[in-house]
Amino acid sequence: DAGVTQSPTHLIKTRGQHVTLRCSPISGHKSVSWYQQVLGQGPQFIFQYYEKEERGRGNFPDRFSARQFPNYSSELNVNALLLGDSALYLCASSLEVRDTQYFGPGTRLTVL
Amino acid sequence: AQKVTQAQTEISVVEKEDVTLDCVYETRDTTYYLFWYKQPPSGELVFLIRRNSFDEQNEISGRYSWNFQKSTSSFNFTITASQVVDSAVYFCALSEALISGTYKYIFGTGTRLKVLA
Numbered sequence: 001d002a003g004v005t006q007s008p009t010h011l012i013k014t015r016g017q018h019v020t021l022r023c024s025p026i027s028g029h030k031s032v033s034w035y036q037q038v039l040g041q042g043p044q045f046i047f048q049y050y051e052k053e054e055r056g057r058g059n060f061p062d063r064f065s066a067r068q069f070p071n072y073s074s075e076l077n078v079n080a081l082l083l084g085d086s087a088l089y090l091c092a093s094s095l096e097v098r099d100t101q102y103f104g105p106g107t108r109l110t111v112l
Numbered sequence: 113a114q115k116v117t118q119a120q121t122e123i124s125v126v127e128k129e130d131v132t133l134d135c136v137y138e139t140r141d142t143t144y145y146l147f148w149y150k151q152p153p154s155g156e157l158v159f160l161i162r163r164n165s166f167d168e169q170n171e172i173s174g175r176y177s178w179n180f181q182k183s184t185s186s187f188n189f190t191i192t193a194s195q196v197v198d199s200a201v202y203f204c205a206l207s208e209a210l211i212s213g214t215y216k217y218i219f220g221t222g223t224r225l226k227v228l229a
Contacts, residue, residue, distance in 0.1 A: 033217075042222055048216060097213070101159075101217060
């Protein structure tokens with residue numbers, strides 16, 4: 001079975017632009033979570049979605065938003081990009097909200 | 113507040129040596145889960161183990177073993193007879209219950225393991 005997939009792999013944007021990152025969960029998984037990992041740190045929780053509803057939000061500004069689609073795939077949107085948004089964005093899926101989260105390869109975002 | 117501490121920033125060992133990665137956590141939850149993930153240079157976090165707070169049995173999987181001690185809030189990870197392919201950053205993580213009834217994961221800062229041939 002395919003694992004979690006994310007697109008694009010890499011992305012370069014300039015300050016002030018917006019970006020959309022995409023994630024497809026493992027087949028049958030209903031929950032998707034997003035994490036931000038800056039260089040040298042552990043991942044930080046951004047959002048969790050389950051059955052298209054937001055079930056958790058981390059300490060990130062309103063410039064960050066996400067949604068989940070009927071097929072359980074998800075998008076993470078970041079508006080008004082800042083240099084500090086440069087990071088690896090990881091998507092994780094789980095069967096149900098309390099099950100183990102399995103991570104995708106991430107999208108590496110560079111903001112210039 | 114929930115917190116995971118991995119005090120070892122980087123460890124270097126020679127192939128075939130045993131190595132232990134330390135993880136200490138703080139939590140206010142009575143029920144929680146602990147995890148270890150491996151992050152190779154490709155960036156993907158690879159799940160290794162999940163442990164329930166009520167299950168303090170140690171676990172062994174091949175060359176990997178985990179020691180969970182609730183009394184010291186530690187969940188250490190040992191690799192026996194290390195191999196070059198074990199080189200990666202290893203993260204310990206703790207579940208934190210959210211108001212919605214779901215969990216988010218709190219990660220430590222990771223330990224970079226270098227296994228030299």
